Amino acid sequence: MSKVVQRILHQLSSHHRAAALHLNNKVTSYADLKTQVDRIRHYLEPACAEQPLIGIESTHHEDIFAGILACWSLGKGFVPISPGNPAARNRRIAEQANIKTVLTVSERSIGTLQGSPISELPNKVEASSDTPIVNSGQIAYVLFTSGSSGFPKGVPISFGNLDAFTRSFEQTGITLSAADRVLLISDLGFDMSLLSYLTAWMAGACVYGIDTSGPKYLMTAHALDVHKISVLVTVPSLLQLLSSHFHELHYPHLHTTLLCGEALRERLALAWSQCAPSARLFNIYGPTECTVFTHAYELPTTKSITSFQGVVSIGKPHPELTAKVIGSDGRAMTCGEVGELVIHGPQVMEQGYLDPVHNEGSFLSIRDGEASKSYYRTGDLVRQDAEGNFLYCGRADNQVQLQGHRVELNEIIYQAQQIKPTGAFHATTAVSASGLLHLVLFCAAQRTEDFEQHLRQSLPEYMHPHSFIYLDELPSISNGKLDLVELERMARKRIETSHA
Amino acid sequence: MSDREEILQQINVIFRKGLNKPELEMNEATSADHVPEWDSLNHALLMVRVQGHFQVKFSIAELVQLKTIGDLCDLVEAKMKRS
Missing domain, CATH: 3.40.50.12780 (ANL, N-terminal domain)
Structure with missing residues (x-):
């Protein structure tokens, strides 16, 4: 046992x-x-x-x-x-x-x-x-x-x-x-x-x-x-x-x-x-x-x-674990350089996710002497100081932590699209004056009374957007990609206005 | 309009703006259970706004007792009388 x-x-x-x-x-x-x-x-x-x-x-x-x-x-x-x-x-x-x-x-x-x-x-x-x-x-x-x-x-x-x-x-x-x-x-x-x-x-x-x-x-x-x-x-x-x-x-x-x-x-x-x-x-x-x-x-x-x-700082890893900082090219970063934190050791889930489809891109094989070891890719960007302490610098992907809960912004967008298949959506976060992170959903879709209610019903409570911003279309830059700077500015403005 | 009704009306205005719900209409029996957007995060921010608007201060012990908008009106009314 x-x-x-x-x-x-x-x-x-x-x-x-x-x-x-x-x-x-x-x-x-x-x-x-x-x-x-x-x-x-x-x-x-x-x-x-x-x-x-x-x-x-x-x-x-x-x-x-x-x-x-x-x-x-x-x-x-x-x-x-x-x-x-x-x-x-x-x-x-x-x-x-x-x-x-x-x-x-x-x-x-x-x-x-x-x-x-x-x-x-x-x-x-x-x-x-x-x-x-x-x-x-x-x-x-x-x-x-x-x-x-x-x-x-x-x-x-x-x-x-x-x-x-x-x-x-x-x-x-x-x-x-x-x-x-x-x-x-x-x-x-x-x-x-x-x-x-x-x-x-x-x-x-x-x-x-x-x-x-x-x-x-x-x-x-x-x-x-x-x-x-x-x-x-x-x-x-x-x-x-x-x-x-x-x-x-x-x-x-x-x-x-x-x-x-x-x-x-x-x-x-x-x-x-x-x-x-x-x-x-x-x-x-x-x-x-x-x-x-x-x-x-x-x-x-x-x-x-x-x-x-x-x-x-998040400090040092437990002695039985090996933590490394890896660059986007797979190269190990030196002291002070920012890269993705990867972890190997007996605390890492052994068989991967319950549904193996989620394993893709989640592990990295790193050569250690004769053997290759599998490291879990955290998606967190860190740097290490001269004393070996790890310092959190942000995320490498579209994931946020809301009141401790891990939230993939794409999951919210996916659920919104299930309700309004012809709409376009973008989820982001904005920090209020009091230092708290708010979830904002942009909706390029016709505003209907039941949309927000349906979305809440399809997501756990911690993933409910705090604010909805309705637009005719999502702003884009000249190459057609979303104008993320503008969207973040609008989200910040909304949160500032709501809680001013 | 009585002082009490005035307080309720002003609290409604604060909540409508804070929750971005222009159509929100709350009465004394309204609680967080009736307003989906009134979560823990918004609660803290709304209480800051209510205190700022009425120029009063609530303690943790007082906030813990609040269950309904009527309770909030009671607290604001009592604080304003004391000030």
């Missing part, structure tokens, strides 16, 4: 009285969680014997976390499926991952998918005591990210990848204990969530959720205070939303802040440090394909922060 799974299952028994979860004002002890894991396992073992992947309703609920652990204890992988996703997207995810069973909280269905409510599973708890033989190559989870072809991409992460990640995590110097209270903010479909619950349970700590009745950034600030949270894992944009309130925030009990998913601005990091004066602050980086995170940089308190154009 995977070492990380073994360790968490051991914690379920050894910390049995301690709280494992604090969600929706309900506390679940490690013992309660274990009972629920055994109950679900009892159901899955015979009923889903031939199913290597199990769908899981992406909801912060104790039954769902028990479902994840039950899958892992049997060597099965889980696939988070969000009830808020468009039904067609969920159907496609289920088809790609060949999912036959979806464990849910209480709903019998998610969109058109039939669910198996965990509360209605048989109550027998005597699960088999046999420990299944789990190959490190078996899939532990599949997360679906935005795809440039218009369809979500399934990223399978193996138990071996997960074990490698936990070894790396322990070497970053981030320390958690059983006394910790770790805040869980993100959706289970985003690997930042694993950073909260996986690392908390490895230490025997408790995972706290946030109240979902209000905006996430406000509820996070509230939870940090009320629950005296000691470890925060979040995206920089959430802190940016809170920044006008920093003067009233004070979290003396917070000892670690992990920021990931987006470029971290030095100014924001310094301002946040005033709110949590005792906390160590880490900027962490890693594509989903490389298991949660591959690089970490602890912001120093006694010397200047390493940064490039105001963006904090």
Whole structure:
């Protein structure tokens, strides 16, 4: 069995009285969680014997976390499926991952998918005591990210990848204990969530959720205070939303802040440090394909922060990984030169994407001595400084990070064209005066009342455009290509006008 | 028009401009559930604009309690009386 799974299952028994979860004002002890894991396992073992992947309703609920652990204890992988996703997207995810069973909280269905409510599973708890033989190559989870072809991409992460990640995590110097209270903010479909619950349970700590009745950034600030949270894992944009309130925030009990998913601005990091004066602050980086995170940089308190154009360094890769900076001609860049970051090592997904069609262009073979090694191409432009720290410089393609979520702008354009096949569309982003990234969709199509509504229904919430700009035609330059400079200027103007 | 109605009307104007929805018509019972564009990102920006317009300041504790436009009117009204 995977070492990380073994360790968490051991914690379920050894910390049995301690709280494992604090969600929706309900506390679940490690013992309660274990009972629920055994109950679900009892159901899955015979009923889903031939199913290597199990769908899981992406909801912060104790039954769902028990479902994840039950899958892992049997060597099965889980696939988070969000009830808020468009039904067609969920159907496609289920088809790609060949999912036959979806464990849910209480709903019998998610969109058109039939669910198996965990509360209605048989109550027998005597699960088999046999420990299944789990190959490190078996899939532990599949997360679906935005795809440039218009369809979500399934990223399978193996138990071996997960074990490698936990070894790396322990070497970053981030320390958690059983006394910790770790805040869980993100959706289970985003690997930042694993950073909260996986690392908390490895230490025997408790995972706290946030109240979902209000905006996430406000509820996070509230939870940090009320629950005296000691470890925060979040995206920089959430802190940016809170920044006008920093003067009233004070979290003396917070000892670690992990920021990931987006470029971290030095100014924001310094301002946040005033709110949590005792906390160590880490900027962490890693594509989903490389298991949660591959690089970490602890912001120093006694010397200047390493940064490039105001963006904090992502630090160095974990010792088991090899990271290189490659030019567009495939040549390795020297110190200070900008190129694409490529990563090789045990955290990189082993078999490629669930649908092999997405593998094209995603890997690069680099000769290393006698052998050739396969490197994952991140699409992120970086440079390395003399100390070996990596510095983020932008993207090499049409992908953006919106509040931590990876968004392929082409996926939004594709969906818009599905609704209005005769229209022309262009998606871009613009930064508002408050430093937040807004998604703007240009539409050279007749404005109809239901277009925006249909588009929202066909995309997950984090991909919804914040502004629509309707034009007779998209501006172009003399060679017929889109006038990207003009489009960006118009997007900036719209965002400035809306929020002036 | 009462002070309360005036506040509601001005909040409507701020939201219409901020969300780029000229046709938006909100009443006291309207919440984020009724307005698809009223997401977390826009919420933060709208609250900045409401505070700037009415020359008031909201704390995190006060913002956490807001569920509807009526709650927002209550808060603005209370703050304006105090100032």
